[in-house]
Amino acid sequence: MAVGAGAVLVLVVLPLLSLVWGSLTSEGRLTLDHFREALGRRLYLQALWNSLVLGVWTAVLSIALGLPMAWAVGRTDVPAKRFVHVTAVVAYITPPYLTAIAFVNLFGPNAGLINRFVRETLGLPALTFNVFSMAGLVLVTVLHTFPFVYLLAASALESVDASMEESAQVLGAGRWRTAVLITAPLVAPAILSGALIAFVNAIALFGSQAIIGLPGRVYTLPTRIYALFDHPPQYGLASAMSLIFVLITVAALALQRRWLARRSYVTLGGKGSRQELVSLGPARWGVFAFCAAVFVLAVLAPYVTLFAVSLSKSWGLQFWQNLTFANYRFILFEYDVTRRAIWNSLLLASAAATTAVLLGSLIGWIDLRTTLRGRKLLDYASLIPLGLPGIVVAVALIQFWLRLPLPIYGTLVIILLAYTGRYIPLGVRAASAAFRQIDPSLEETARVTGAGWLRTFGAITLPLARPGLFAGWLLVFVPALQELSASILLFSSESITLAVAVYNLYETGYLEAVSALAIVTMVIITLAILVATRLGRGAAGLDRASVAH
């Protein structure tokens, strides 16, 4: 209990408190000046407004992309369902700053390949699209966030029992009326909840907002907060803006919680029975084309573009005439940042995932299996970071640790604290879910047989929970490997991470090299996921076998 509480205190509660303190004080005096400035100056209000516009559009368009795909996969005879599903998963895993860089290469106002093709080859300058705009930012963001709606809507559609709809049909309602009067209200909470998660995620993404927003003068909360750390850093104002940011996020998440809690009919029942799929006839090819278009935009275009740019001497309409590996040579052997960044990111992601899952197990176990006082509070506190955008976590940690004599600022340690703090809710949730599956009598049997608490936890609880805990580990590892929003404020040249290396190189304008580094990043992420799942699947298989015996 003491360990769990201490960890949550240091990782989450104290930094957050010092954020609040920092926003309310100036040179030791209590003041509201920072909030007055944040909410009074056009500069900052514009950023707030832009963040909201970005979030709302992203949420709406996430439904527009995610819902038809979920419906197609769950309810119709659309071909290649596996492909549609994989599209959503890959789109989710792809770091949005890589998509942003790819789209800059395609739709940059001057040098963007497609823009040049439209303007120079087709001679239709009116049809060019400037990615450095709110529209461009929304486009890039939604390609990363639509999977939230897709996944939630798909599982909701799957868990609506067919008899709900069949009852309506028997009573005389045709397919269309059944869909509108019965199915839609039943899955609406899940869809809206997915859209709200998309909203929260969208406004927190620093990378895409910096890469696309800054050149287009579309400033948002994360980029404004980031800018406050330039010149003489303005900690107070940054803290105040961070808190306003948190308020928006928390409001959205609270709304989502309430929705789900009060109006969710489908998450409880599990998988419903279903026999007949909607036969679309020739229309299924139209639906398939829609899904394929999403694949092209969200997966094919970014990867092919980055790959092509990384192989070209200079990016342009005739890039394929002189291909080269020079960019890779530069990135891998001459640019000494790369290896350090790869090593740092792998180290940080593994350490953060392990710490988050261990702490999560402890907190989850305390909540589920003990009657210690304050366990609910601990569980709640560990979920706070869900409402904290990455950059806010960074600001809070800076505020907190700069007050202490420990010199961890600029080291890997502070980044590890940031990652662990950010992702601890994932660890807690995975662990709680895993422990909930284990009947307490299995542990009690071990205790009665004479095993102590620690022995029981190690020999019974942990092995049984391992598949679930491993899933949680991966859930932390993957985003930590590509983390940018918090790292960007915390890194030093020694503790640079992969994503920061990509962003810094991008800032120098060396697009060919940055694309090579982006491809290298994706290869590393893919390899790491493959290795981790291979290892984890072995363990999970073993566990299942031993449970069966």
Place this chain on the structure above:
Amino acid sequence: MASISLESVTKRYGAVTAVKDFTLEIADREFVTLLGPSGCGKTTLLRLIAGFSAPDAGTIRVGARVLSTPAGAVPPERRGMGMVFQNYAVWPHKTVYANVAFGLEIRRISRADARARVTRILESVNLAGLEDRYPNQLSGGQQQRVALARSLVVEPSILLLDEPLSNLDAKLRERMRWELKELQRRTGITFVYVTHDQSEAMALSDRIAVIHQGALQQHGRPREVYAQPANRTVADFMGLVNLVPGRVARASGDTSLVAVGGHRTLRVALPPSCREGQAVQIAIRPENVQLVAPVDGTEGDGVPAKVVEVTFLGNLTDCHVALDDGTRVRVQADAGASLEPGQRVRVRFDSQLCTIFHD
């Protein structure tokens, strides 16, 4: 006329034949139960009648109207039937009132009219006063009544019920049985009822159709199906039954003799196809076996046996005896019978209540 006729209906799912060449006539106002173990095809049949799928062969008619053929099926929404599902399928986002009124809205019944009809039907299923509740505020039994009311309010001529009582606790199930039976009598709706519970089937039905592996095994009134099962599957499914091995000693119709438990013979009615010396099985229910003390019987009266196990069940005594050749026979004796394991007894089979099966 809401009679239903199923003619040689076959339904396949991939390599599995769920329903095989199934023929059954259900009369108007009849209460027919499709009875069988899970996976026997009874629910598939019900869904074929409802129109959720079309048969691969055969025809389904209601009255004179052809509803389903392999070429196509009238969709469920245009069949005007009612259906009650095992999980009730009460819509959780609608109140009790809105659930029940749904079918009337679809039929464009005027608001006032609908209100009157919903009120009436809710009263008849004892749900008056709960109109504004949501399903999660109702007990399982109440949800079941909502599902019933929702189906009945549109006054269907046929009601399909898919194991509607199986999620209720034993006491409530008992009461709902009675209510369902009463309801069917009052409304005159044709009921097609699916269950795997033979006692439920017997309590409710005018006729039972026993189904096994997609094929109709026997259909008839509950008493017939219970007392004169057509084959071992039906006998086994309709309750406890002893299958005692024997050999035909004399084959001559109603006065044939069958040897059981060594050399004792039993006078029974044999099916005409049996020959002397053939191995047969005698099916007899435990309540139709009598135990008598060995002293008051003469030689030949009953088969000698030894008591193996005695279990007192309150209203009766459940007893296992072993014949001399080792065959175990289960007997339901009086609650007051004084029986001890090891005791010698004689077993008397009532030949009127025996059914003979042979391979």
